[in-house]
Amino acid sequence: MRIRFFRAWASNNSGAYVLLGRFRDVAVAEAAARELNQMLAVQDAWTETEPNAVGTAPSKVFADRHGLSFETGWPSWRRGMRCEVLGNQVLLEGHAAYMPPMFVGWIAKHGGHVETEIVHAHGAIIVRGHAWVRNGSRPESRDAAAQTLGSFAERVRDDPEVVAALAPPRWGKAGRAVHVTSEGPSIDIVLAPHEVTRATKAIRALADAEGVQLNLHVFEWIDAQLDPAALVAAAAGTPSYDVMLGDPGPTPERVSTAIVETTNLDPELAEAYVRDRPHPRTGAPPVWPRAIAQRVTEAHAQALLSAIREAGATASMVPADARRRFGSPA
């Protein structure tokens, strides 16, 4: 008899899938989505009753019937995934470590094209909506179009569904903001929602209600060092701010912790900001005052400012554009 000893307890360890497709018109998008959703519902029911019998999954049968590649023969997504129709665009959002090319093929088969496919995303998903009013650039329509777009923008900002689709209060991981920027006879809406389908569906419904044309884009925010809120703020018509750290004070470690806790900034970067060290990634030498947050919303800037001041720092917030135009304030 052999006895081997070791010391261990069990542990538990743990992607977003987003596909945005476009069809020539709403009717084709609806037809393609309807058929896909029927299959997905059948798949869900089948999973409940006959889990995972090889080769008989409705999704596999569907793929085979339409000549779509499925590769593994197994459904890779979790139950409940559905295709949402957003005008002539469709959005399929779920969670999967791996996704067969079936859905991409399905869109192609209906004459559509895939605008974005993100498999197992690692960054925040950013939604950008370009909105305009048909014929709104004609001189006689311009005022009415501006009014319609203004009303649409207001409703997007206040819409409970949009607000609910934004994520919890920590703003470093995924910017919890919606911003609207006006450019001639159109506006852009940029947001980093926690629930992409919910947000896009809500914006689409508001656009339809206001008679606004809407084109949606989604992309992954892949810069782990920068807050996507910075992008959202940068896209905003409202002013954005830089937070300038003048002096970390007697407890730089508290300031560093406050920066990390408020912004989710990489602790190494925060630590470098409060010490007299070069930028850990760019190697740029320390220049005081140091910009510890750039192009963030006023609310974010104030939150950060108050947190680091409480930790003993001397700091200020300055309009981002002013700083770029005139240089850093002394």
Added chain:
Amino acid sequence: MDAAIPSSLRHMRPYALDGALLLFDRETGWNALIDGPETAHLRRAAPRVLQFALSHRCNLACSFCSRDADAKALWTGSSAFDFLSEMARAGTMEVAFGGGEPLVFKGFADLVRRLHDETPLGVSFTTNGTLLSAPLLRSLEGKIGQVRLSIYEESDWRAQVRLLRDTGARFGINYLVTPARVERLQDVLLELVELGASDLLLLSYNGADPALHLSDAQLAIVDRDLAAIWRALSTRAELKLDVCWGGRLPSLPRAMSPEEGCGAGRDHLVIHSDKTLSPCSFHHLTYPFETAEDVLRLWEMQRTPMRAATAAPGCAREPDYGLTRARRRLPILEAR
């Protein structure tokens, strides 16, 4: 079999493996694995470990998380307790809560205490650390095997490690090794040890993002650096590799041979918040269930399919770890 167990080990809870006997002391984490002619007849009666997602909710929004954030949350503290009690009676030894973030589950601490006090289960949990607090850790003292802290650059993991250290909690670190982390792997591990961590579990990436799989050159660097740091850490900290690494880090000594394989679906099961189960966190197979009896039946009946490799690249059950599978092809339009 009892007669063959040394008296000094008889306080440990026995678990029959297939042809061997495992003894486990949940208070210390010590395991004794006994095999020989005396144990050849033994067979497993239940999964040894359940990795349990009470809810898939989380206070962070990491889009790389493999959990389905929209999965129904069908567990209550009471139903989870009843289910786990039944599984313990059937022979399950440990439950490891994950998520979602287990600390966002209302009543989590009460559930842990109750499981410890009223069942023989060893209870551990894995957390992103953001909701850890000294009062919480004190309230769980003596009730948990260990806390496993997942390290994310976005969170203040240094403060979290200090908190765990300062409260005397028994804890370990889960660290996913991605290409971006290769260069500073030694530095981070050494810093973790300096901060007070003494149990470092290195996870390999399972998933479809090719940018997160290590290249052969990166694997060679990790292999070299870890071998060096393993010697350097010596008795100061335990360095562990998850089973998904397989044999990809040949210079590192393994307590168990990689050839012994992955226990997903047999040794352990993942229980999801929507009352489905999977062989492992990354696996494409899910089976719905209602009762502990259903779980035991599925565990027994679906043994063969659950032995399959997961569709996600990175699985050690694939000879090539699923990393050389053909590139995805768009179906040709003639398929119309």
